[in-house]
Amino acid sequence: MPYPADRKYTKEHEWIQVNGNTATVGITDYAQESLGDIVFVETPKVGAELTAGKTFGTVESVKAVSDLFAPASGTVTEVNADLATSPEKVNKDAHGSWMLKMTLKNPSELDGLLSPADYEKFVAEEAGH
């Protein structure tokens, strides 16, 4: 499936969409499909400091708990309230369901992330295992 061109991707299957110095973060369609029915999402509070590559929360399916990894460093400015009441929305539309918004401490970190094409390649290799 084509991954939206307006964002970058991580090997932990998060996406990050940048708008100036702020960014929106979510998980990819590949992630939601691998997880199965999502029943619970644990996100940080507004004001929390995130460090690129470190865990910032968890997403739970019926069967398992998976860590969420910060694609970039910065401060959380908003959390999607829908996640608490309707986590299944992430299954229905992963790319349209945002988890948090943040200010970016170091926008150059994004240079190291995957383009949509590179992510698609990465996913194809992962799925092949």
Added chain:
Amino acid sequence: MVEFNGWDMPVEYPASIGGGIIKEHMAVRTGVGIFDVSHMGDIRLAGPQALAAVQHISMNDASKLAIGQAQYSALLYPQGTFVDDVIVHRLGEDEYLLVINAGTREKDFNWVRDNTRQFDCAVENLSDDFTQIAIQGPKGVDLLQKLTDADLSKVKFYWVTRGKLCGLPNILMGRTGYTAEDGFEIYVPADENTSARVWNEILAAGREFGVVPCGLGARNTLRLEGKLPLYGHEISDTINVWEAGLDRFCKMEKPEFIGREALEKAKAAGVKRTLVGSEMTDRGIARDGYKVQDESGREIGYVTSGSPAPFLKKNIALAYVPVEHSAVGTKVKVEIRGQGVEAVVVPTPFYKRPKKV
């Protein structure tokens, strides 16, 4: 697909065919779902002293079984702890079939063989001879009836029958299951052609009932809602019958069975810990192995099995706690990633199927 005790099994089926743990779970609660449970083991005891052999190794009273009747039981160690739980079926005058867990196939067979040598009874491992398929849910009987000439309306819960099934003669069908729903488990010859053909015929016959194939994920959430034990979790070789709350399947009036003496002593000494049901009252999901705390945050026990419950729409768990903390309504906490999250002790089973009108 995952590896499960040496078997390659699905956790859930693809969403494209109506699968997914939640959909599969709901299909069994409201319609019908089918499971390939061929990983389960089968041990046959037959001979003039088959009953005596079963009575020696099994804690329930098999002498109460009429031909065609089954009962839930367990094989115990001399310490009164569990070798495995089992369903004992009486198939004939002197013929019993024990259906056991996949993970304990070899251990159980060796245990049964080694502990029944003194009885005039043959012990056979038939585990590889059968493909076992479970057809579970309120529409399960209707589905199976389409495929067999046996009159299933005459078969009560926990009884078995034999009949022609999908053209195969003399197939064993038991009104048993691990889902807390009505339904059957059938035992057909294990060759691939027969197995695949029967599976596909069941799917075709079940289309009008919305049949869905179900994997290990739904199997676990269904049995958890019904408080059905899972070996290695609620029962094990370090847990005794009283702690697990399986008293009603343990017939102490039988003068002898392996584990009886230790159980008598344990009862006299007083049971210290007990299995309880709990429900999260704050946001969070209790999972297998998580610690249980009292209200002050002191560790008092652990979760044996925990998961979201798709039908009940709650996050439930079974846990061992000291008897002082076991009353329904007792507030406890479950440690989830370092934080104590509030939960409460609730009655079990969490789910009981509605009585047929």
